[in-house]
Ligand code: HEC
């Protein structure tokens with residue numbers, strides 16, 4: 359067979375169309391427009407938020423689909439074609455400079471989201487996400503409605519849970535300092551409330567705790583722990599003032615387990631996020647020691663009864679009792 363130019367061009371086009379058919383044609387022919395079990399249509403406000411999401415290039419940093427290989431933060435569900443029915447354009451994205459947002463709805467309270475859009479450093483001091491404070495209030499609300507709807511019906515349940523708890527948190531805050539502390543600590547199971555910090559509050563542990571505090575907590579709880587960081591004006595209830603805990607905790611003796619539990623799980627309904635997916639256990643205990651020593655002025659680290667023993671802890675040396683040797687050996 360002779361390789362004429364016409365033959366090469368026709369051949370190349372055939373190869374091109376064949377691969378295009380396999381990559382694009384077959385998937386679009388087999389794609390079903392059947393909604394998945396979590397799908398629901400956008401509300402008009404969410405549709406406006408979706409347009410803003412596209413226009414502002416959020417997808418340059420955030421994906422909205424999870425494959426089996428992507429398990430990680432925000433990756434609670436494998437994406438299905440039926441999750442995206444009727445969304446034009448379906449903005450899947452491929453970059454993950456920021457976390458995947460396909461199940462973002464209800465991860466955070468509304469006020470966390472508002473403070474975060476106005477300036478991501480408000481809620482996440484080390485964030486590199488740009489601020490969207492040039493948007494109007496209405497546009498921020500639309501973007502927030504859209505983000506709180508990501509995850510469809512499953513997100514609706516999480517958002518409802520946040521808003522139900524928010525009513526309680528706001529009422530407890532309005533009832534005064536003592537009632538609020540009682541409410542907050544009432545959320546912590548008894549076993550955690552009676553657990554001291556198993557790690558000694560060494561100089562190194564406190565430095566580690568301070569560093570994490572500066573990276574993740576300082577713009578809400580403030581450098582002096584009084585809750586008046588730059589995020590405070592946007593949050594209701596405002597971030598906790600740790601210094602008011604002194605009286606309560608010194609009376610009750612234990613503080614480490616309460617801090618651990620609250621940092622691990624967050625306080626649902628308030629802007630206080632959970633950190634169990636971001637921080638390893640020792641870092642949470644270091645934070646608990648840092649808060650206790652720096653802001654409350656009291657730590658129960660290494661008091662008895664001891665909390666969970668870690669497999670490696672420097673405190674072990676202090677507790678080690680040399681065996682009593684029999685005389686004459
Ligand atoms: C330059 C990259 C970048 C762009 C653009 C960007 N983000 Fe982000 N985003 C991030 C990073 C990094 C984080 C994680 C740190 C944080 O919480 O701010 C994040 C976090 C988030 C979170 C919180 C996720 C969670 O639960 O922790 C939401 C919601 C969010 N972004 C929405 C948006 C929206 C909406 C836009 C567009 C208006 C946008 N982002 C644009 C980088 C980006």
Ligand code: HEC
Nearest residue numbers: 481542574575578595596597598617620625628629630645
């Ligand atoms: C976006 C703001 C925000 C960020 C970031 C934040 N917090 Fe909070 N925090 C709050 C709010 C709001 C509350 C609940 C206040 C209330 O209900 O009165 C709270 C409550 C707490 C409590 C509960 C204390 C108790 O006695 O029950 C602890 C402990 C705590 N935060 C520690 C931290 C630590 C440590 C970090 C960083 C790793 C952090 N927070 C980051 C806003 C924040």
